[in-house]
Amino acid sequence: MRNRLEALCRDGIAAVAEAQNADALQEVEVHLLGRNGALTAQLKGLGKLSAEERPAAGKLANEVKQALQKALEDRRAAIDKAELEEDLAGNGIDPTLPGSPMPVGGVHPVMAVARELEDLFSSMGYVVWDGPEIETEAHNFDDLNIPGDHPARESHDTIWMEDTPEDGRLCLRTHTSPVQVRALQKFGAPLRVVAPGRVFRQEAQDATHEHTFHQMEGLVVDKGIGVPHMLHAMNSMLEGIFGRKLETRLRPGFFPFVEPGFELDARCPFCKSGCKVCKGSTWIELMPGGLVHPNVLRAAGVDPEVYSGFAFGLGLSRMAMLRYGIHDIRWMMSGDLRFLEQFPA
Numbered sequence: 001m002r003n004r005l006e007a008l009c010r011d012g013i014a015a016v017a018e019a020q021n022a023d024a025l026q027e028v029e030v031h032l033l034g035r036n037g038a039l040t041a042q043l044k045g046l047g048k049l050s051a052e053e054r055p056a057a058g059k060l061a062n063e064v065k066q067a068l069q070k071a072l073e074d075r076r077a078a079i080d081k082a083e084l085e086e087d088l089a090g091n092g093i094d095p096t097l098p099g100s101p102m103p104v105g106g107v108h109p110v111m112a113v114a115r116e117l118e119d120l121f122s123s124m125g126y127v128v129w130d131g132p133e134i135e136t137e138a139h140n141f142d143d144l145n146i147p148g149d150h151p152a153r154e155s156h157d158t159i160w161m162e163d164t165p166e167d168g169r170l171c172l173r174t175h176t177s178p179v180q181v182r183a184l185q186k187f188g189a190p191l192r193v194v195a196p197g198r199v200f201r202q203e204a205q206d207a208t209h210e211h212t213f214h215q216m217e218g219l220v221v222d223k224g225i226g227v228p229h230m231l232h233a234m235n236s237m238l239e240g241i242f243g244r245k246l247e248t249r250l251r252p253g254f255f256p257f258v259e260p261g262f263e264l265d266a267r268c269p270f271c272k273s274g275c276k277v278c279k280g281s282t283w284i285e286l287m288p289g290g291l292v293h294p295n296v297l298r299a300a301g302v303d304p305e306v307y308s309g310f311a312f313g314l315g316l317s318r319m320a321m322l323r324y325g326i327h328d329i330r331w332m333m334s335g336d337l338r339f340l341e342q343f344p345a
């Protein structure tokens with residue numbers, strides 16, 4: 001028995017050394033250690049030995065098994081290494097070359113500005129809220145004190161949904177202002193909220209007009225809110241976007257849902273004496289705002305005798321254009337990778 005085991009070990013190691021590739025080695029392994037292999041056959045013989053002989057023979061069989069396993073393992077590593085070297089030398093594979101790039105998404109410029117402003121306003125205690133893009137006529141117009149004969153309601157501006165009843169018409173929201181009412185109805189006063197979102201208008205498209213664009217609504221309702229509070233919020237926002245304080249001015253502006261209403265202009269952040277962006281005037285029109293009209297508070301169930309507020313409507317798309325020097329708004333919704341890939345994450 002001893003001789004046979006020693007022979008098996010010697011011959012086995014020789015066979016392992018002769019195997020030239022992974023398949024051949026596998027065959028040798030099955031032949032030596034497999035269920036019907038040579039070693040198994042020897043182990044079966046152990047039972048026939050006497051009680052004195054058995055322990056020593058068992059020990060030897062175990063040593064032979066380990067020696068064979070070690071030989072197989074070493075040979076497998078050597079074959080793998082040789083195959084790799086052959087690939088490197090002969091097949092032109094260079095593992096030091098950079099891999100093919102994984103496509104990585106970026107952040108759309110409008111979203112980048114929106115996220116920054118959400119962070120800024122959250123830090124000032126505002127909630128970030130949104131409403132539906134398909135809006136009721138009541139929320140988009142009536143509750144905002146926009147009279148029934150207001151031209152914005154007509155089909156040249158508003159995209160109406162087909163087949164909705166006359167008394168409950170639905171449209172694609174033309175601004176984020178309906179979220180003022182929705183948020184107040186949900187949370188009540190006092191409230192600070194910003195509402196970024198997509199809005200839609202039936203517009204002839206050109207470099208500054210798109211049928212789909214983004215706005216961010218701001219609304220603060222509390223006791224004793226006035227124009228200075230509004231100015232502070234607007235100025236902080238501009239400082240957040242442009243990274244420094246800008247000189248601003250208020251002009252009167254008309255929107256049915258604010259009284260008084262304003263347009264906020266800022267000194268052009270790009271020039272001192274007039275440029276293309278400010279059309280030579282050194283001022284750029286940045287956002288409308290005003291004090292919330294009592295009718296809007298009433299429509300939202302808030303008592304205008306107790307509460308007052310301000311609201312503003314920021315053109316997110318326009319802000320992103322100013323910030324990144326984008327000259328045509330149509331790039332924004334174009335989905336064109338040549339544009340989008342310029343804004344990595």
Ligand code: PHE
Nearest residue numbers: 175177255288289311312313
């Ligand atoms: N909703 C208005 C628009 O889209 C902007 C606005 C918002 C004006 C809030 C005043 C106050 O034109």
